[in-house]
Amino acid sequence: KQEVTQIPAALSVPEGENLVLNCSFxxxxxxNLQWFRQDPGKGLTSLLLIQSSQRExxxxxxxxxxxxxxxxxxxxxxxxxxxxxxxxxxxVRPSPNAGGxxxxxxxxxxxxxxxxxx
Amino acid sequence: xxxxSQKPSRDICQRGTSLTIQCQVDSQVTMMFWYRQxxxxxxxxxxxxxxxxxxxxxxxxxxxKFPISRPNLTFSxxxxxxxxxxxxxxxxxxxxxxxxxxxxxxxxxxxxxVL
Numbered sequence: 177k178q179e180v181t182q183i184p185a186a187l188s189v190p191e192g193e194n195l196v197l198n199c200s201f202x203x204x205x206x207x208n209l210q211w212f213r214q215d216p217g218k219g220l221t222s223l224l225l226i227q228s229s230q231r232e233x234x235x236x237x238x239x240x241x242x243x244x245x246x247x248x249x250x251x252x253x254x255x256x257x258x259x260x261x262x263x264x265x266x267x268v269r270p271s272p273n274a275g276g277x278x279x280x281x282x283x284x285x286x287x288x289x290x291x292x293x294x
Numbered sequence: 295x296x297x298x299s300q301k302p303s304r305d306i307c308q309r310g311t312s313l314t315i316q317c318q319v320d321s322q323v324t325m326m327f328w329y330r331q332x333x334x335x336x337x338x339x340x341x342x343x344x345x346x347x348x349x350x351x352x353x354x355x356x357x358x359k360f361p362i363s364r365p366n367l368t369f370s371x372x373x374x375x376x377x378x379x380x381x382x383x384x385x386x387x388x389x390x391x392x393x394x395x396x397x398x399x400x401x402x403x404x405x406x407x408v409l
Contacts, residue, residue, distance in 0.1 A: 219386055220400040280325050280390045284336040
Protein backbone atom coordinates (compact mmCIF):
# COMPACT_ATOMS: atom_id res chain seq x y z
CA LYS A 177 0.00 0.00 0.00
CA GLN A 178 1.42 3.36 -1.04
CA GLU A 179 2.10 5.84 1.76
CA VAL A 180 3.06 9.45 1.21
CA THR A 181 4.67 11.59 3.88
CA GLN A 182 5.33 15.30 3.81
CA ILE A 183 7.82 17.15 5.97
CA PRO A 184 7.55 19.59 7.61
CA ALA A 185 3.88 19.62 8.60
CA ALA A 186 4.02 23.39 8.97
CA LEU A 187 6.50 26.08 8.04
CA SER A 188 6.57 29.78 8.82
CA VAL A 189 9.11 31.99 7.07
CA PRO A 190 9.72 35.68 6.45
CA GLU A 191 9.06 37.06 3.02
CA GLY A 192 11.92 36.64 0.55
CA GLU A 193 13.28 33.36 1.86
CA ASN A 194 13.93 30.37 -0.34
CA LEU A 195 12.35 27.22 1.02
CA VAL A 196 12.09 23.50 0.42
CA LEU A 197 9.14 21.23 1.01
CA ASN A 198 9.73 17.50 1.16
CA CYS A 199 7.63 14.56 0.04
CA SER A 200 8.49 10.87 0.35
CA PHE A 201 6.65 7.79 -0.87
CA UNK A 202 7.06 4.12 -0.04
CA UNK A 203 6.34 2.45 -3.39
CA UNK A 204 8.56 3.58 -6.26
CA UNK A 205 6.23 2.09 -8.90
CA UNK A 206 4.71 5.45 -9.72
CA UNK A 207 3.51 6.94 -12.99
CA ASN A 208 3.90 10.55 -11.93
CA LEU A 209 3.97 12.88 -8.96
CA GLN A 210 1.95 16.04 -8.71
CA TRP A 211 2.29 19.03 -6.42
CA PHE A 212 -0.85 20.95 -5.51
CA ARG A 213 -1.67 24.10 -3.66
CA GLN A 214 -4.79 24.42 -1.52
CA ASP A 215 -6.03 27.68 -0.06
CA PRO A 216 -8.19 27.48 3.08
CA GLY A 217 -11.62 26.03 2.34
CA LYS A 218 -10.87 25.81 -1.37
CA GLY A 219 -10.15 23.15 -3.96
CA LEU A 220 -6.76 22.12 -5.30
CA THR A 221 -4.67 23.95 -7.85
CA SER A 222 -2.13 21.88 -9.75
CA LEU A 223 1.33 23.43 -9.57
CA LEU A 224 3.70 20.96 -11.17
CA LEU A 225 3.58 17.43 -12.50
CA ILE A 226 6.67 15.27 -12.87
CA GLN A 227 6.53 12.10 -14.91
CA SER A 228 8.38 9.11 -13.50
CA SER A 229 11.02 9.42 -16.23
CA GLN A 230 11.75 13.05 -15.39
CA ARG A 231 14.06 14.50 -12.76
CA GLU A 232 12.57 17.95 -12.35
CA UNK A 233 10.03 20.49 -13.53
CA UNK A 234 10.05 24.27 -13.22
CA UNK A 235 7.33 26.88 -13.31
CA UNK A 236 8.24 30.43 -12.41
CA UNK A 237 9.57 30.51 -8.86
CA UNK A 238 8.71 26.85 -8.32
CA UNK A 239 10.98 23.91 -8.99
CA UNK A 240 10.07 20.32 -8.24
CA UNK A 241 12.52 17.44 -8.31
CA UNK A 242 11.92 13.71 -8.29
CA UNK A 243 14.20 10.88 -7.21
CA UNK A 244 12.02 7.90 -7.97
CA UNK A 245 14.47 5.24 -6.81
CA UNK A 246 14.74 6.75 -3.34
CA UNK A 247 11.06 7.67 -3.19
CA UNK A 248 11.54 11.40 -2.73
CA UNK A 249 10.44 14.67 -4.21
CA UNK A 250 11.12 18.25 -3.21
CA UNK A 251 9.32 21.46 -4.02
CA UNK A 252 11.58 24.48 -4.01
CA UNK A 253 10.01 27.92 -3.74
CA UNK A 254 12.29 30.83 -4.49
CA UNK A 255 11.89 34.31 -3.05
CA UNK A 256 8.75 33.45 -1.10
CA UNK A 257 5.87 35.96 -0.92
CA UNK A 258 2.90 36.31 1.45
CA UNK A 259 0.68 35.17 -1.43
CA UNK A 260 2.43 31.81 -1.34
CA UNK A 261 0.79 31.09 2.02
CA UNK A 262 -1.30 27.94 1.57
CA UNK A 263 -1.23 24.20 2.13
CA UNK A 264 1.00 22.33 -0.30
CA UNK A 265 0.12 18.74 -1.10
CA UNK A 266 2.04 16.15 -3.04
CA UNK A 267 0.31 13.18 -4.60
CA VAL A 268 1.59 10.12 -6.43
CA ARG A 269 -0.14 8.18 -9.15
CA PRO A 270 0.55 4.45 -9.50
CA SER A 271 2.12 2.93 -12.55
CA PRO A 272 -0.35 1.25 -14.95
CA ASN A 273 1.78 -1.85 -14.52
CA ALA A 274 0.71 -1.94 -10.90
CA GLY A 275 -2.41 -3.68 -12.12
CA GLY A 276 -5.91 -3.70 -10.73
CA UNK A 277 -8.15 -0.68 -10.89
CA UNK A 278 -5.81 1.67 -9.08
CA UNK A 279 -4.62 3.50 -12.18
CA UNK A 280 -5.65 7.11 -11.89
CA UNK A 281 -5.98 7.01 -8.13
CA UNK A 282 -3.84 9.60 -6.39
CA UNK A 283 -2.40 8.98 -2.96
CA UNK A 284 -1.91 12.23 -1.09
CA UNK A 285 0.43 13.29 1.66
CA UNK A 286 -0.87 15.16 4.69
CA UNK A 287 0.38 18.46 3.35
CA UNK A 288 2.68 21.24 4.50
CA UNK A 289 1.01 24.38 5.81
CA UNK A 290 3.14 27.30 4.65
CA UNK A 291 2.90 30.78 6.11
CA UNK A 292 4.97 33.57 4.61
CA UNK A 293 4.84 36.70 6.74
CA UNK A 294 5.71 40.18 5.53
CA UNK B 295 -6.62 21.53 -19.09
CA UNK B 296 -10.10 21.02 -17.68
CA UNK B 297 -12.43 23.42 -15.93
CA UNK B 298 -14.58 21.80 -13.28
CA SER B 299 -17.55 23.24 -11.42
CA GLN B 300 -19.35 21.82 -8.42
CA LYS B 301 -22.76 22.52 -6.94
CA PRO B 302 -23.47 23.39 -4.22
CA SER B 303 -20.30 25.13 -3.07
CA ARG B 304 -21.37 24.62 0.53
CA ASP B 305 -24.34 23.40 2.51
CA ILE B 306 -25.47 22.88 6.07
CA CYS B 307 -27.64 19.80 6.50
CA GLN B 308 -29.51 18.04 9.24
CA ARG B 309 -28.59 14.61 10.51
CA GLY B 310 -30.36 11.80 8.65
CA THR B 311 -30.90 13.70 5.42
CA SER B 312 -29.13 13.23 2.07
CA LEU B 313 -27.30 15.66 -0.19
CA THR B 314 -26.45 15.28 -3.87
CA ILE B 315 -23.35 17.05 -5.14
CA GLN B 316 -22.99 17.77 -8.84
CA CYS B 317 -19.76 17.91 -10.82
CA GLN B 318 -19.64 19.38 -14.32
CA VAL B 319 -16.59 19.37 -16.61
CA ASP B 320 -16.09 21.57 -19.65
CA SER B 321 -14.79 18.70 -21.79
CA GLN B 322 -15.39 15.00 -22.18
CA VAL B 323 -13.30 12.88 -19.83
CA THR B 324 -13.13 9.17 -19.28
CA MET B 325 -12.35 8.99 -15.60
CA MET B 326 -13.85 11.06 -12.83
CA PHE B 327 -13.02 10.70 -9.15
CA TRP B 328 -14.67 11.71 -5.91
CA TYR B 329 -12.52 12.58 -2.90
CA ARG B 330 -13.29 13.47 0.68
CA GLN B 331 -11.24 15.80 2.84
CA UNK B 332 -12.17 15.69 6.49
CA UNK B 333 -11.30 18.67 8.68
CA UNK B 334 -7.55 19.02 9.04
CA UNK B 335 -6.91 15.92 6.94
CA UNK B 336 -5.63 15.20 3.48
CA UNK B 337 -7.69 13.85 0.61
CA UNK B 338 -9.03 10.32 0.53
CA UNK B 339 -10.44 8.75 -2.61
CA UNK B 340 -14.07 7.65 -2.26
CA UNK B 341 -14.66 6.13 -5.68
CA UNK B 342 -13.85 6.21 -9.36
CA UNK B 343 -16.76 6.94 -11.70
CA UNK B 344 -16.56 5.77 -15.29
CA UNK B 345 -19.29 6.43 -17.81
CA UNK B 346 -21.34 3.39 -18.65
CA UNK B 347 -20.28 1.26 -15.72
CA UNK B 348 -20.72 1.02 -11.97
CA UNK B 349 -18.51 3.18 -9.82
CA UNK B 350 -15.55 1.51 -8.15
CA UNK B 351 -15.39 2.18 -4.42
CA UNK B 352 -12.33 2.29 -2.22
CA UNK B 353 -12.03 0.33 0.98
CA UNK B 354 -14.21 1.84 3.68
CA UNK B 355 -16.73 3.40 1.28
CA UNK B 356 -19.94 1.71 0.12
CA UNK B 357 -22.49 2.41 -2.56
CA UNK B 358 -25.42 2.60 -0.15
CA LYS B 359 -23.77 5.48 1.68
CA PHE B 360 -22.23 7.24 -1.35
CA PRO B 361 -24.22 6.43 -4.49
CA ILE B 362 -22.66 7.86 -7.63
CA SER B 363 -24.10 8.53 -11.06
CA ARG B 364 -22.17 9.12 -14.27
CA PRO B 365 -24.74 9.62 -17.03
CA ASN B 366 -22.30 11.07 -19.59
CA LEU B 367 -18.68 12.05 -20.16
CA THR B 368 -19.00 15.55 -18.66
CA PHE B 369 -21.14 15.07 -15.56
CA SER B 370 -21.29 13.10 -12.33
CA UNK B 371 -23.11 13.24 -9.02
CA UNK B 372 -22.20 12.01 -5.56
CA UNK B 373 -24.90 11.58 -2.94
CA UNK B 374 -24.06 11.53 0.74
CA UNK B 375 -26.87 9.50 2.30
CA UNK B 376 -28.29 9.40 5.82
CA UNK B 377 -25.79 11.98 6.95
CA UNK B 378 -24.20 12.21 10.36
CA UNK B 379 -21.84 14.87 11.76
CA UNK B 380 -18.91 12.61 10.83
CA UNK B 381 -19.74 13.26 7.18
CA UNK B 382 -18.83 16.93 7.59
CA UNK B 383 -16.05 17.36 5.04
CA UNK B 384 -15.06 18.97 1.80
CA UNK B 385 -16.05 16.76 -1.13
CA UNK B 386 -14.06 17.23 -4.32
CA UNK B 387 -14.42 15.79 -7.76
CA UNK B 388 -11.49 15.45 -10.08
CA UNK B 389 -10.91 14.35 -13.64
CA UNK B 390 -8.15 12.54 -15.38
CA UNK B 391 -7.35 14.16 -18.69
CA UNK B 392 -5.37 11.11 -19.84
CA UNK B 393 -3.62 13.31 -22.28
CA UNK B 394 -0.04 14.33 -22.78
CA UNK B 395 0.21 15.81 -19.31
CA UNK B 396 -1.80 13.21 -17.44
CA UNK B 397 -2.59 15.89 -14.93
CA UNK B 398 -5.51 15.43 -12.61
CA UNK B 399 -7.66 18.51 -12.20
CA UNK B 400 -9.86 19.24 -9.22
CA UNK B 401 -13.09 21.05 -8.75
CA UNK B 402 -13.47 23.82 -6.15
CA UNK B 403 -15.05 21.44 -3.66
CA UNK B 404 -18.32 21.29 -1.74
CA UNK B 405 -18.05 22.13 1.95
CA UNK B 406 -20.62 20.08 3.85
CA UNK B 407 -21.53 20.64 7.47
CA VAL B 408 -23.89 18.18 9.14
CA LEU B 409 -25.58 19.27 12.35
